[in-house]
Amino acid sequence: xxxxxxxxxxxxxxxxxxxxxxxxxxxxxxxxxxxxxxxxxxxxxxxxxxxxxxxxxxxxxxxxxxxxxxxxxxxxxxxxxxxxxxxxxxxxxxxxxxxxxxxxxxxxxxxxxxxxxxxxxxxxxxxxxxxxxxxxxxxxxxxxxxxxxxxxxxxxxxxxxxxxxxxxxxxxxxxxxxxxxxxxxxxxxxxxxxxxxxxxxxxxxxxxxxxxxxxxxxxxxxxxxxxxxxxxxxxxxxxxxxxxxxxxxxxxxxxxxxxxxxxxxxxxxxxxxxxxxxxxxxxxxxxxxxxxxxxxxxxxxxxxxxxxxxxxxxxxxxxxxxxxxxxxxxxxxxxxxxxxxxxxxxxxxxxxxxxxxxxxxxxxxxxxxxxxxxxxxxxxxxxxxxxxxxxxxxxxxxxxxxxxxxxxxxxxxxxxxxxxxxxxxxxxxxxxxxxxxxxxxxxxxxxxxxxxxxxxxxxxxxxxxxxxxxxxxxxxxxxxxxxxxxxxxxxxxxxxxxxxxxxxxxxxxxxx
Numbered sequence: 163x164x165x166x167x168x169x170x171x172x173x174x175x176x177x178x179x180x181x182x183x184x185x186x187x188x189x190x191x192x193x194x195x196x197x198x199x200x201x202x203x204x205x206x207x208x209x210x211x212x213x214x215x216x217x218x219x220x221x222x223x224x225x226x227x228x229x230x231x232x233x234x235x236x237x238x239x240x241x242x243x244x245x246x247x248x249x250x251x252x253x254x255x256x257x258x259x260x261x262x263x264x265x266x267x268x269x270x271x272x273x274x275x276x277x278x279x280x281x282x283x284x285x286x287x288x289x290x291x292x293x294x295x296x297x298x299x300x301x302x303x304x305x306x307x308x309x310x311x312x313x314x315x316x317x318x319x320x321x322x323x324x325x326x327x328x329x330x331x332x333x334x335x336x337x338x339x340x341x342x343x344x345x346x347x348x349x350x351x352x353x354x355x356x357x358x359x360x361x362x363x364x365x366x367x368x369x370x371x372x373x374x375x376x377x378x379x380x381x382x383x384x385x386x387x388x389x390x391x392x393x394x395x396x397x398x399x400x401x402x403x404x405x406x407x408x409x410x411x412x413x414x415x416x417x418x419x420x421x422x423x424x425x426x427x428x429x430x431x432x433x434x435x436x437x438x439x440x441x442x443x444x445x446x447x448x449x450x451x452x453x454x455x456x457x458x459x460x461x462x463x464x465x466x467x468x469x470x471x472x473x474x475x476x477x478x479x480x481x482x483x484x485x486x487x488x489x490x491x492x493x494x495x496x497x498x499x500x501x502x503x504x505x506x507x508x509x510x511x512x513x514x515x516x517x518x519x520x521x522x523x524x525x526x527x528x529x530x531x532x533x534x535x536x537x538x539x540x541x542x543x544x545x546x547x548x549x550x551x552x553x554x555x556x557x558x559x560x561x562x563x564x565x566x567x568x569x570x571x572x573x574x575x576x577x578x579x580x581x582x583x584x585x586x587x588x589x590x591x592x593x594x595x596x597x598x599x600x601x602x603x604x605x606x607x608x609x610x611x612x613x614x615x616x617x618x619x620x621x622x623x624x625x626x627x628x629x630x631x632x633x634x635x636x637x638x639x640x641x642x643x644x645x646x647x648x649x650x651x652x653x654x655x656x657x658x659x660x661x662x663x664x665x666x667x668x669x670x671x672x673x674x
Contacts, residue, residue: 240302284630287362287406288354288361297367333455333617336618336620347621362394362405400644420443426633432561451562451565473526477589506527530542531554532546534558555574555576558578
């Protein structure tokens, strides 16, 4: 008998049947309770869904496919993009528009201040809708050419592999413009009114344009992008201080950088040697260091467990030993370490065969050497992290991503260049580290790796999320310099800002 029939029989045989009398029916209170119970039971019976009826899911996509590959994610992104920008934010320069925007910003920020809505609120970002030639056309250019394996740089590196390493502009933009219902990162929210924005994101793919366009064509596009952005009222209001430029490859946007030096740059490192950035262009105060996209596949929990007993190599390095600037230390390290037992130092390429060899070598090693290259940083550091190999960093001028949040001493060893090249010093140092300390650092690598995996949809505590957590800490200073620049008279003296640096120092073993 079904539950509907049972409910009807119970109710009709009790309070609804005048001839049905028990001692309980003599109490009006009990009669009321029995009647109420019947009504509740009937309501439950008729409102219940049939067993095969699908109940709507409040989350339309509870288990989305997460793409970590730039190529795969981009292909899906372009397939799902129904239309390109049918309009953009191009405006005619007008000082009155700048004044009106400034007044609207003041009203919005004053309201936030007195209503205290700014406390722990997400960063508000306005994403410019630039013409397609700066955005979608660049992505399609990569999509249509990335299989051309003969496209190499002057030093033999595959061009499209370099673009993938520096594809932070794609990952951030793809997350920002995704429907809010599909976004998982809550440290940032996209706003559609400029007066509500804390920051302005410029979605120009500087690296793709540098590598895939002819030289003069690229320079012309850079100039067009510069004019487009600097004509915006929001740019004129702040002189670009609250605008974000993804300039992650050290060669990209180089011909026009001096005109956007006030803006926030997303960089791979600072390179204080002056080879890549002119004095005064970059600083930790305004800019942000972002990790490279790793070249190698993630060594997940299963891989880590299986590789633990196979890590028989003490120290591993594969790459080019002849580099410029600070990278000259590579050849010195190669000469010092090349003939040592349980150490592998080998010249290598960046092609597919090189990727497989590097991945195999790193997963068989306890420590991975990460020396400076042409710039203080390289993707090798992040390849080591995703491989579960403890990085040994020999790069005195290196700045690291998200160091205001992450403590790299828990996952890496920092060795000064002067110590590293002393005969026998580095291997003696590594062999003196206790197994318990090695296991602890390996465990920390497994925890930290999520912070370096770009993905779509972007994940909480992934690099996209940490970008905005770091940006939140810069906002007050950005507003300070913006407002100060608006009221300081031109004849006043400027304030000299000094950023004192000291090189990486070696951690004594007994201090860890």
